[in-house]
Amino acid sequence: MLLISAGARRHLPSLHCLDLSSNNLTGFIPKCLCHSLPLRDLNLYDNHLQGNISSCLSNLTSLELLNLSYNQFSGSFPSLLVHNLNSIESLHLSNNLSIGKVSFSIFANLSRLGQLDISYIAHLELETEPQTWSPSFNMYVLKLAGCNLRKFPSFLSTQNNLKSLGLSDNFLAGTIPSWVMHNTTSQLWVSGNNLSGPFPEIFRNISSQRTSLDVSDNSFHGPLPEDINLIFPELVYIYANNMVLMVLYPIIRPTKSTPFSGLIKQRVRWRNFILCDK
Known part of the structure; x- marks a missing residue:
C-alpha cells in the first residue's frame, strides 16, 4: 500500500522528484501528494495502484514528468488532469483501465509536451478526427497503440520532430501516408493493422536514419527490395513475425501475417542488425 508517514509529509512541500516505480504498491494515490506543489517528476510506473486517477x-502545475503506466487505474480518462498540466513534457498513462471516448484535442494546448504514451488503455477509444484544433506541441515520441484508431491522425502531418511513432494494434487500413514516413525519423511501429499494398515506394525518397521498423501482421505483399539495406542503412531491428530474413542465405519466406517474398543479395549488410522474430 502507498503510505506516506507524517514525517515524510512535512517534506512534501519542498519535494521536486518522487520515483516509486516497480515497488508493488497497492491502493490509491494519497491526496497528500497533491499538495507537493513544487513536484516536477512523479513516477509511479509498474505498481498495482487502483481507483480513479x-x-x-492537476494542482501540481510544475509537473514536467508524470508516469502512471502499468497500474490498475480505472474509471473515466483523466481529461481534466491532462488539460491542466501546462508544464508537462513527458506523460505516460499506458496499460491501465479506462472507459469511453476521448478527443485528442485535450492535449492541444500542452505546448511543452514531447513524449506521450497512452497505449493499451483498455476500452479507450481515441478520437483524432475531424481535426478542428491546432496542436501547440511538437512531439518526438508518440505511442498510440491499441487506441482503436481507424485513420492515421491528420495532426501527425504537423509533427516534424518525431523520432518514435507507435500505432500498432489499431484498425488502420490502406497505405501508410507519405507524411507519416517523412516525419518519423527513427522508429516506426504499425503492426497489427490492415495496411496493404507492396513495400511502400515512398521509403526510397526519404533520407532514412530509421533504426526500427515493425510492419508485421498487416496485408502487405510482394517482394522486398533487394537494396533494402540502402533504403534503411541504419536499421538495427526489423519485426516481421515468422518471416525468415537471412543475410548469409539470400531468402525471404512469406507468411500470412506479412507475405513479403523474394531474394536478398548476399552482399546485403546492416551494422548491428538484429532480426526480431516474434
Whole structure:
C-alpha cells in the first residue's frame, strides 16, 4: 500500500522528484501528494495502484514528468488532469483501465509536451478526427497503440520532430501516408493493422536514419527490395513475425501475417542488425 508517514509529509512541500516505480504498491494515490506543489517528476510506473486517477494531481502545475503506466487505474480518462498540466513534457498513462471516448484535442494546448504514451488503455477509444484544433506541441515520441484508431491522425502531418511513432494494434487500413514516413525519423511501429499494398515506394525518397521498423501482421505483399539495406542503412531491428530474413542465405519466406517474398543479395549488410522474430 502507498503510505506516506507524517514525517515524510512535512517534506512534501519542498519535494521536486518522487520515483516509486516497480515497488508493488497497492491502493490509491494519497491526496497528500497533491499538495507537493513544487513536484516536477512523479513516477509511479509498474505498481498495482487502483481507483480513479485523482484529478487533484492537476494542482501540481510544475509537473514536467508524470508516469502512471502499468497500474490498475480505472474509471473515466483523466481529461481534466491532462488539460491542466501546462508544464508537462513527458506523460505516460499506458496499460491501465479506462472507459469511453476521448478527443485528442485535450492535449492541444500542452505546448511543452514531447513524449506521450497512452497505449493499451483498455476500452479507450481515441478520437483524432475531424481535426478542428491546432496542436501547440511538437512531439518526438508518440505511442498510440491499441487506441482503436481507424485513420492515421491528420495532426501527425504537423509533427516534424518525431523520432518514435507507435500505432500498432489499431484498425488502420490502406497505405501508410507519405507524411507519416517523412516525419518519423527513427522508429516506426504499425503492426497489427490492415495496411496493404507492396513495400511502400515512398521509403526510397526519404533520407532514412530509421533504426526500427515493425510492419508485421498487416496485408502487405510482394517482394522486398533487394537494396533494402540502402533504403534503411541504419536499421538495427526489423519485426516481421515468422518471416525468415537471412543475410548469409539470400531468402525471404512469406507468411500470412506479412507475405513479403523474394531474394536478398548476399552482399546485403546492416551494422548491428538484429532480426526480431516474434
